Amino acid sequence: MILNYIWIAFFVIAFVTGACKLIFIGDMGVFSEMMNATFAAAKSGFEISLGLTGVLSLWLGFMKIGEKGGVVNALSRVASPVFCRLFPDIPKGHPAAGSIFMNIAANMLNLDNAATPLGLKAMKEMQDLNPDKTAASHPMIMFIVLNASGLTLIPVTIMVYRAQMGAANPADIFVPLMITTGIATLAGVIYVCIRQRIKLLDKVLLSVFGGIAALIALVIWLVKSFPQEQVEAYSSLIANGLLLCIIIAFLSAGIRKKINVYDAFIEGAKEGFKTAIMIIPYLIAILVGIAVFRASGAMDFLTGGMAHLATFAGLPTDWIDAFPTALMKPLSGSGARGMMLDAMQTYGADSFTGRLASIFQGSTDTTFYLVAVYYGAVNIKNTRYTVAGALLADLAGVVAAIFVCYLFF
Numbered sequence: 001m002i003l004n005y006i007w008i009a010f011f012v013i014a015f016v017t018g019a020c021k022l023i024f025i026g027d028m029g030v031f032s033e034m035m036n037a038t039f040a041a042a043k044s045g046f047e048i049s050l051g052l053t054g055v056l057s058l059w060l061g062f063m064k065i066g067e068k069g070g071v072v073n074a075l076s077r078v079a080s081p082v083f084c085r086l087f088p089d090i091p092k093g094h095p096a097a098g099s100i101f102m103n104i105a106a107n108m109l110n111l112d113n114a115a116t117p118l119g120l121k122a123m124k125e126m127q128d129l130n131p132d133k134t135a136a137s138h139p140m141i142m143f144i145v146l147n148a149s150g151l152t153l154i155p156v157t158i159m160v161y162r163a164q165m166g167a168a169n170p171a172d173i174f175v176p177l178m179i180t181t182g183i184a185t186l187a188g189v190i191y192v193c194i195r196q197r198i199k200l201l202d203k204v205l206l207s208v209f210g211g212i213a214a215l216i217a218l219v220i221w222l223v224k225s226f227p228q229e230q231v232e233a234y235s236s237l238i239a240n241g242l243l244l245c246i247i248i249a250f251l252s253a254g255i256r257k258k259i260n261v262y263d264a265f266i267e268g269a270k271e272g273f274k275t276a277i278m279i280i281p282y283l284i285a286i287l288v289g290i291a292v293f294r295a296s297g298a299m300d301f302l303t304g305g306m307a308h309l310a311t312f313a314g315l316p317t318d319w320i321d322a323f324p325t326a327l328m329k330p331l332s333g334s335g336a337r338g339m340m341l342d343a344m345q346t347y348g349a350d351s352f353t354g355r356l357a358s359i360f361q362g363s364t365d366t367t368f369y370l371v372a373v374y375y376g377a378v379n380i381k382n383t384r385y386t387v388a389g390a391l392l393a394d395l396a397g398v399v400a401a402i403f404v405c406y407l408f409f
Contacts, residue, residue, distance in 0.1 A: 006328075006335050010289035014296035021297055034295045041291035045284035048341065049276055051164045057272035059156045062250050063109065064268025065261050069253030075108060076101035081204050086146075086189065087139045088198065089129070096125035100143055108153045119147065120377050127378040135382035136375065138196050141389065144374060145192050148390035149185040150365040150397065152177075154246060158362040161341060167349035172232065173358045174239035176404045179216050180363040183400040186212060188393030195385055223407050231408060286338035294342065299324070319402045321347060322356035326398045329360060330367040330391065337361060356405040363397035 018034055021027040066072070076098070083101055090097050099122035106115035122143060130137040136144075155177050162170035186209060193200050200206065223231050254261040293299055302324070307317045322343050329336040343357035367390040375383055 007289050010293045013298050014292040017296040017298040037291040037295035038288050041287040045287040049280040053276040055160045055163050057269035060272035061265035061269035065254045065264045066250035068264045069257045072105045075105035123374050123378050136384050141386045144386050145188040145389040148365050148367045149188040149393040151185040155362045165344040165349040171239040175235045176408045177362045180400045184393045184397030187396030191389045290342045321353040325357040326360040333366040359401040363401050364394045
């Protein structure tokens with residue numbers, strides 16, 4: 001529903017802006033530019049979707065090997081001591097605990113097809129423990145905020161889109177994105193812990209949160225200690241090395257489990273092909289809406305106004321052209337993806353704007369979609385402070401993305 005209103009708003013604002021340009025400026029070609037933009041965007045959306053099939057099939061093939069090889073279960077076991085403390089109201093051994101761990105682990109591996117069903121299952125099991133069936137419980141709020149913070153170990157889809165848009169090294173946003181999503185997750189979780197009076201000074205939580213913060217600080221210190229060229233080179237080396245190690249780990253897990261890794265790869269690759277074909281109409285729709293919005297001059301008006309405000313406040317303005325992606329992300333994943341692709345098409349995948357838009361896209365998740373889907377599935381009416389915690393994580397992710405992108409690129 002939200003995307004429906006956003007899509008209509010693109011066309012209404014574009015038409016009003018175009019009419020104003022025609023009346024007050026005498027721009028006779030504005031409507032022609034808008035129509036030409038729709039045709040070009042439709043063609044571009046189709047070509048992007050078709051080009052995604054190869055890379056998406058490749059990664060989903062490896063992901064399927066990891067999934068069948070027990071990597072998701074292994075991550076769940078590793079995370080169990082932390083999550084037991086973040087969800088103290090869930091009894092040990094309750095089915096909800098297992099579903100939560102599996103959902104978070106699947107999200108960390110970017111396994112959306114596995115994460116959503118597990119998330120819905122977890123919500124239904126938490127609802128069984130909920131004393132007030134119309135209001136969100138403590139575990140539900142923590143669960144939604146964790147999902148909204150977008151903690152992801154392998155940003156597969158972002159790298160796939162960057163590869164399709166011609167990035168010289170699609171994985172160059174891997175390390176910056178890890179830092180950004182880590183900060184977003186810490187902000188959201190700490191907020192919820194404070195609201196729920198969960199002991200942040202617990203040894204396990206303190207070691208985990210402190211370890212993440214220390215690692216982020218160490219990376220930032222190292223980045224500031226080297227010239228920009230070396231930073232990009234080392235970041236690329238680490239990112240590609242980690243991804244290669246992950247692929248080897250997935251293959252090793254599959255061999256250890258004695259599964260047919262080739263058949264598992266083919267199964268995942270088929271899912272990748274189907275996914276690429278399925279997104280064609282959605283991608284065309286959102287890209288056409290953004291193209292009309294941009295061609296009318298509305299996008300320039302929006303970013304120009306923000307640039308003036310930033311200049312007045314004494315802030316740099318390089319980040320503003322990518323900011324529409326950040327604004328759209330809490331509302332719609334498809335809309336944010338379209339904004340990211342538009343930024344990469346307009347400014348280049350390897351430009352500062354293109355990279356920042358990619359980091360915005362991957363640093364958090366679609367807050368209002370998650371709230372609607374997960375709470376709607378169990379008929380929760382009172383979401384309490386869920387949205388506040390999720391939006392705080394979003395804000396932390398946006399600020400961190402801008403800072404980290406300046407630091408690395």
